[in-house]
Every structure is written in structure tokens, then in C-alpha cells.
Amino acid sequence: MLKTIIYARYSSDKQNEQSIEGQIHECEQFAKTHDMVIIKHYIDRALSGKTDDRPSFLQMIKDSSSGLFDAILVYKTDRFARNRYDSAVYKAKLKKNGIKIFYAKENIPDGPEGIILESMLEGFAEYYSAELSQKVKRGIKENIRKGLSFGGACPFGYKIVNKKYVIDDEQAPYVKKIFEDYAKGRRAIDIFNELNTLPNYAGKGRKWNRSSLNRMLTNKKYIGIYELEDVCVKDAIPSIIDEALFNKVQSRILFNRRHTTRAKVNYLLSGKLFCGLCEHSMTGKTGTSKTKVKYHYYVCSNRHCKQKKYRKELLEDIIIQYTVKDILNPKHFKMIAKKCLEIQQADNKINDILLMLKKQLTATKTKINNLMNAIEAGIITTSTKDRLEQLEQEKYKLELEISTQQLNSNRLLSEKQIIYMLNVFYNKRVDVSFYNQIIDCFIYKIYIYSDKICIVYNLNNSDKDVTYSDINELYKSSHLNSCGSPYDL
Ligand SMILES: [Zn+2]
Incomplete structure (x- = not known):
């Protein structure tokens, strides 16, 4: 069972929009x-379409890292x-947290190619943020080389003198004993x-527990390695533990982990x-064989239904190979x-929003002017003042929204960039950890029959959804065992 939350949004200025209750009903x-299994609802009811306040949405993104x-x-x-760029950025975040997104009434506004474009944008959003952090990392590396502390908690066994880590002679012997005990097999x-x-001991009234002990036993600072993000410098700090002991502890941790925790299985x-x-969806299940091996x-x-069950790894491999x-x-x-590129060029949505926002800004400015005139004419009441403040705030919000939209409209990809991203995908095709991206980007639907698999890709000439009966029709007239898109490749 997938633990699922529903997100619903309603903006009152749009006509014919499905109500929150209607959206939830469809989702259920x-x-x-x-x-x-639905465990929570996140709901945003926008009072107007002017600005994009989505407190519940942002909360949901935040909560997505909690693993709940x-x-x-x-x-x-x-x-x-609200737009493709936004969508790409948030989806990348959710993907990192291992969250899948489902649509109750699938509608893909600009055809399945839109999904591919979105994946390319997603890739670029990641690429840009990686490039940005490169610059930050350079600064970090400098400090790490000098063995300087970045503040925060100092690991047990060390103290900080003039921003540098030095061995705390009182605590260090305990660190050694803890590592030795654990390596010998003593229980955590x-x-x-x-x-x-x-x-x-831990100081500041905090008690040691399993996770703080685990953090200690895996902290490479004890062997002199200073690590932050993916910057790593050897001999940056005086070591307390030798490498042999540290490695012994690591293999024991790994052994214990394998025997206690169940890895979350991602059914791609x-x-x-x-x-x-029978047209129903197929879902992931775990089974245990007679020899107690999990499949x-x-x-x-x-x-x-009489459908067979299919081994996850095998099926995913086949799908990737065909794709x-x-x-x-x-x-x-x-x-x-x-x-x-075609979809991108037809993408006038951002421009429409911009135009609307600019109109609203002009109207707000006029209102402010009128009010100012009234004040100058001596018509001042408390309510005039409140209204003025309200308008000023509205103006500020609109200006903010306009600059955000303008930023977004500049993030179009060129042909070269798209081909570059496709090459990144191609080069990573053998990397199992990248299967998720490939499947998300290129595959629209898969139907499994008793003797064949039909893959529908995100490349299609019509906006029409490919349905079960379409595929059955296709099969009646041909003997394909993998039917790609109707698009002529
Ligand atoms: Zn079935």
C-alpha cells in the first residue's frame, strides 16, 4: 500500500473549475x-488568482522529506x-525524497512530449543548482583544508580552539574505547x-541514544578526514582512531543494518x-520464497484476474532496454x-500571466494615486489609511510575482541544451539508479498481456490519450510485440 497524501487547489476567479470536494472525490x-491509502489532505483555497499563495503546497514539499x-x-x-518551470523544480525535489506524483484525471496539456520537455528542464534545474554549489564548495574546501570549524556541534572527543579542532584529552580515550567495544561486538x-x-558526557543535558552513537561511529573526523557535502580532505584534523579500527566498525554497522532494516523498495x-x-493497474508486492529470500x-x-506476477528487476530491465x-x-x-522546442514556442501561458499581472499592477497604482489625492484633499480617516497600506502591500506582491514570472519566461531551453540533456540520459542508461528518470521521462503507459508487452512512449502525434481499446485494436491488426508511438520514428 502506498502511503499517499492528496493535494487540492482551488482559485475562485476561474470558472468551471472543479471544487475542492470534487477534486478530493476524484482522487479518492x-x-x-x-x-x-490516503493519510492526509493538503488544501489551498486561493482567494484570488492575483498572487500565487500556496501555503499548503509549500508545507507539503517541506513534509516530503520526513518519510511519512x-x-x-x-x-x-x-x-x-502553475507553470512548467515551477513544476520541474518541485518535481526534482520530490524525486530526491523518493516521492511519486499521480494524477487522478490525467490531462497532459501539450501532449506527452511536454513530459519529456519537463524532464529536460528538471535536468537543467539540477545542473544549475549543482554549478552554483560548486562556487560555494570552493569556499568550503578552503576552510576544510585549514581544518576550520563551521560552527555547530563539536564531535565528542574534540574541542574547538581558535576555530580549529583539537583533541580533548579527557574525552578522547572514551572515543577509542567505544570504537573498540563496538568492533568487538558489544551491543549498541x-x-x-x-x-x-x-x-x-554528551553535555548540554542530551542523552546518548542509538542514532547519536551511530553518528559517532560513522564520523570520519575521528580518522582525520574532514567531510562536508561532497568535499573531503584527508588529515585535516588530528585523528583519534586508526583506520583499521574504523573500517572494522563500518563493516559491523553495515552487517547489522542488513539484518535489521528493510530497504524501501522503489517500484519504478x-x-x-x-x-x-483486465485493464486494472499493476502494483508492487514483496514475497518471500521457501528459502526465506525476498522477491x-x-x-x-x-x-x-488471472494475470501472472512479474519479477520487478527483470521487468524493469526489459522496459529500459526497449526504451x-x-x-x-x-x-x-x-x-x-x-x-x-515546438511546445516551448507555443508556450504562451507565461506571457498571458505576465500581461494579466501587469494590468493588475497598473490598476493598483491608479487606486493608490486616487487615494493619495483624497488624502491631500483632506479626506483622511482610519479606514483610508488601512486601505492605503493594503494597496501598498498588494503592489509589492504583484511586483514580486512579475519578476518571478519574468525569470521563468527566460528559462527556455535551446535545441543544443535539450540534445545535451538527452545525451546525459543516454550515457546514464546503464546506471540502475537512473532508471527512474528514464522511465518517468519517456514512458507513458505499459500494458502487459500474457504473451506480449506493449509500451506507449511519450512521443505522440495526437493529444488523444492512448487507451486500452486503442491498443487492442492495434493488436488485432498486427503482430507487434512492442508497439511504440504512432509517430514515425
Ligand atoms: Zn488483471
Whole structure:
């Protein structure tokens, strides 16, 4: 069962918009057939369409790192983000936290190619932020080389003198003992219980527990390595533990972890995989064999269906291989880039929003002027003053929104950039950790039959959704075992 939250948004100025209750109802219906359990609703009711206040949305993004939910369900794509760039940035964040997004009523405004373009934008958003942090990292590296502290808690066993880490002679022997005890096989709970009986230990009234002990045992500072983000400098700090002991402790931690915690399984195809026999979605399940080995499968969510179960890794591998052969293939890159450019050029939405915002700004400025005239004419009441403050605030918000929109409209990708991103995808095609990106970007739907798999890619000439019956029609007239898009590649 996927732990899912619903996000719904409503702006009262738009006509024919589905109400919050309606959006939630559709989402709940979707959840029923997709093996999801709804644990929370995040709702934004915008009072006007002027500015984009979305407190619940931002809260949801923040909460996504807590590990409390696995998926977000929204009514339609346009409920999630106001524009493509926004959407790309937030999706990248959610992906990092392992969260999947589902749409109850799938509508892809500019066709499946829009999804590919969005993935390219996502890639670039990541690339830019990586480049930015490069500059910050250079500064960090300088400080690390000098062994300077960045503030924050000083690890047990050290003290900070003139911003530098030096060994605390009182604490250091305990550090050594803790590492030795753990390496010898002493239980973590016994170690931290003993630590808590010693005076002046963690200090500041904090007690040692499993996670603080774990942080200590994995802290490379004890062998002199100073690490921050992905900057790492050897012999930057005086060491307390030798490397052999440290490595022994690491392998024991790894061994224990393997035997206690269950890794979260990411079913890459969930939400895109459907049963060819009964049309229901197929979801991930874990099973244990007679020899107590865990296996991961995709099974049909319809209990009465005769569909087989498919091994997760095997099926994902096959899908990736076909995708790389059929779509993510350098000879198609120019065509894909062209398609992305076309959508981008037709993307007048940002300009429309800008125009509307500018109109609103002019109107607000006029109102302020009128009010100022009234004040000069001597008509001053408390309510006039309140109104003026309110208008000034509105003006500020509008100006802010205009500059944000202007920034976004400049972030269009060139053909070269799109091809560059496609190459990044292509080069990472053998990297299992990148499968998720490839599937998200290029695959629209997959139907599994008893004797064949049908993959529908995000490249299509029509805006029409490809349905179960379309594919069945196609099969009646041909003997394809993998049907790509109707687009002529
Ligand atoms: Zn089925």
C-alpha cells in the first residue's frame, strides 16, 4: 500500500473549475483502484488568482522529506504547479525524497512530449543548482583544508580552539574505547547506556541514544578526514582512531543494518503499468520464497484476474532496454529536441500571466494615486489609511510575482541544451539508479498481456490519450510485440 497524501487547489476567479470536494472525490476514487491509502489532505483555497499563495503546497514539499508518505495524488496536472518551470523544480525535489506524483484525471496539456520537455528542464534545474554549489564548495574546501570549524556541534572527543579542532584529552580515550567495544561486538544499547552513566558526557543535558552513537561511529573526523557535502580532505584534523579500527566498525554497522532494516523498495513502474487482461493497474508486492529470500513482483491489483506476477528487476530491465532501443537513441535526439522546442514556442501561458499581472499592477497604482489625492484633499480617516497600506502591500506582491514570472519566461531551453540533456540520459542508461528518470521521462503507459508487452512512449502525434481499446485494436491488426508511438520514428 502506498502511503499517499492528496493535494487540492482551488482559485475562485476561474470558472468551471472543479471544487475542492470534487477534486478530493476524484482522487479518492483513483486511490481505491491503485493500492493507495490516503493519510492526509493538503488544501489551498486561493482567494484570488492575483498572487500565487500556496501555503499548503509549500508545507507539503517541506513534509516530503520526513518519510511519512510515499506518493502525492492530485486531480490534474495543472493543480500541481502553475507553470512548467515551477513544476520541474518541485518535481526534482520530490524525486530526491523518493516521492511519486499521480494524477487522478490525467490531462497532459501539450501532449506527452511536454513530459519529456519537463524532464529536460528538471535536468537543467539540477545542473544549475549543482554549478552554483560548486562556487560555494570552493569556499568550503578552503576552510576544510585549514581544518576550520563551521560552527555547530563539536564531535565528542574534540574541542574547538581558535576555530580549529583539537583533541580533548579527557574525552578522547572514551572515543577509542567505544570504537573498540563496538568492533568487538558489544551491543549498541549497552554502549550508550554506559555513556549515559558517565558525567560530562554528551553535555548540554542530551542523552546518548542509538542514532547519536551511530553518528559517532560513522564520523570520519575521528580518522582525520574532514567531510562536508561532497568535499573531503584527508588529515585535516588530528585523528583519534586508526583506520583499521574504523573500517572494522563500518563493516559491523553495515552487517547489522542488513539484518535489521528493510530497504524501501522503489517500484519504478507503479502508476504506469497496467494489466492487459483486465485493464486494472499493476502494483508492487514483496514475497518471500521457501528459502526465506525476498522477491519483488508486479501483480495485477484485481484479485480475480488471472494475470501472472512479474519479477520487478527483470521487468524493469526489459522496459529500459526497449526504451533505449526505441526512443532514447541518439538517432532520434534531433527529432525529440524539435518536438520539445515546438511546445516551448507555443508556450504562451507565461506571457498571458505576465500581461494579466501587469494590468493588475497598473490598476493598483491608479487606486493608490486616487487615494493619495483624497488624502491631500483632506479626506483622511482610519479606514483610508488601512486601505492605503493594503494597496501598498498588494503592489509589492504583484511586483514580486512579475519578476518571478519574468525569470521563468527566460528559462527556455535551446535545441543544443535539450540534445545535451538527452545525451546525459543516454550515457546514464546503464546506471540502475537512473532508471527512474528514464522511465518517468519517456514512458507513458505499459500494458502487459500474457504473451506480449506493449509500451506507449511519450512521443505522440495526437493529444488523444492512448487507451486500452486503442491498443487492442492495434493488436488485432498486427503482430507487434512492442508497439511504440504512432509517430514515425
Ligand atoms: Zn488483471
